[in-house]
Amino acid sequence: MSKMENPQQLMQFLQQLEKIYNLVRIVDPLAKRVITVSGCNSEMIEDSICYEFWQKNNHCANCVSMRAANENDTFVKIEYNQEKIFMAMATPVVLSGRTHIVEMLKDISETGIVPDLKGKNVAEINQIIENLNQAVITDELTQVYNRRFINEKLPIDLYAAVGNDGVLSAILVDVDDFKQINDTYGHSMGDRVLRRVAEILKNNIQRKGDWAARYGGDEFLVVLPDADRKSAKKIAERIRRQVEQETFELRGSTVSTTISCGVSSAGPRDSASAVDFFDRLDQKLYQSKHSGKNSISG
Structure with missing residues (x-):
């Protein structure tokens, strides 16, 4: 998405949207780059980092542009740039046979869409907006990230690792x-x-950038940027031992359980997509489940 075909047609399209939105931009959701921008009434330039507009040091956990690219649909969220509250809408648009992700930002500061902001300072408003966005990507039962977050975050982390020789x-x-x-x-x-397994996972990933999510049912994913396979297997073994030692009590019943783990790594010369990478993990997990369980393959 770094090079655009027929940029004149694209700019004409953006200028039409400019009448409705305060800011319209084309973004690369993987590289987090702003490719083209129109209707800018603030310091936003082309080929900048998309999350700089929100005055953040890292990309948004709730990235609607990545979701729009993954699911080929339109998604909306609320964001705040310490000056105004915006509705951010991301949608895939096909121009000249090519799909672009268009972000449309609308100032909704005075609309009352986000309630209870009167008298709040910048930090308090940030927290309110953050809580709204976190709810979308958090698994309600376990309070780790959810499947939606995996779909959006894993491709970004893989792209960053491979692109930076990591x-x-x-x-x-x-x-x-x-x-x-x-x-x-x-x-x-x-x-x-x-809930307890999720808690154990979170307690074993303390580095910045590490994250855990519930993939679905009784499966969880732990992602460790900048960790090699040996380090990941060591963490997996620590988690396995802790779960094995747990007992769960409820209404007079006591239960013990174990986990099986699949471990995989991607490096600078790995061209695998997020789907392929996850398939490798799934194969490793299958090996663990069919070799007696309570084990690690990788």
């Missing part, structure tokens, strides 16, 4: 015999197990 490792975690726990002791016990 490395990224990940651990795919599955709770062994989880269906049996639900069937025997009920979903309340199953929920308790999932």
Whole structure:
């Protein structure tokens, strides 16, 4: 998306939207670059970093442009740049046979769409907006990130690792015999197990940039930028031992469980997509599940 075909047609399209929105821009959601901008009434230039407009030092966790690219649909969120509150809409647009991600920003500071902001300072407003955006990407039961976050964040982290001659490792975690726990002791016990496993995952990833998410059901993903396979397997083993030592009690019943893990890494010469990378993780997890469980493959 770094080079545009028929830029004149694209600019004409943006100028039409300029009548409705305060700022319209074309972004590369993977590289986080602003390619073209129109209707700018603030210091925004082409070929800048997209999240600089929000006065952030890192890309948005709730990236609607990445979601628009992944799902080929339109998504909306609320953001704040310490001056105004904006509705940010991202949508895929096909021009000259090529798909571009268009971000349209509308000042909604005085509309009352975000309530209870009167009298709030910058830090308080930031926190309110952050809470709104975090809710979209957080798994309600376990309070780690959700599947949506995985779909948006994993491709970005892989792109950054490969593009900067770095490395990224990940651990795919599955709770062994989880269906049996639900069937025997009920979903309340199953929920308790999932919440504690998620807590153990979070407690074992303390470095900046590390993150954990619930992939679905009883599966979790841990992503470790700048960690090699050996380091990732060491973390996976620490997590495995801690889960194995846990006991879960509910209404007089006591349960123990274990986990199986798949570990994989991507480096500078790895051209795998996020889908391919996850498939490798899934294959490693399959090996663990079919070699007796309570084990790590990678």
